[in-house]
Amino acid sequence: MGPVEMARTPPPALTPYDQLAARVHKQVMSAPGVREKHVHVERRDARDQDWDQLLEAISEMEGVIIAHRDDGSVDLFWKVTYDDF
Numbered sequence: 001m002g003p004v005e006m007a008r009t010p011p012p013a014l015t016p017y018d019q020l021a022a023r024v025h026k027q028v029m030s031a032p033g034v035r036e037k038h039v040h041v042e043r044r045d046a047r048d049q050d051w052d053q054l055l056e057a058i059s060e061m062e063g064v065i066i067a068h069r070d071d072g073s074v075d076l077f078w079k080v081t082y083d084d085f
């Protein structure tokens with residue numbers, strides 16, 4: 001007899017907000033994002049409430065500047081301080 005495989009439960013599907021937050025997190029943590037401390041984030045097909053919720057959450061972060069662009073996208077700028085460590 002072979003090894004018994006345990007039933008695997010698929011991970012829960014991400015909500016649209018979680019997908020948006022994950023996309024922005026990936027941009028921020030990318031090599032260019034980390035190096036330049038800046039990312040340009042396009043809204044794409046994000047729902048109004050998800051986009052607004054994400055921007056509200058980001059606006060509450062200390063040291064992060066949100067620059068709104070005419071096309072609906074935003075530029076995020078931030079500084080890393082030694083107090084963060």
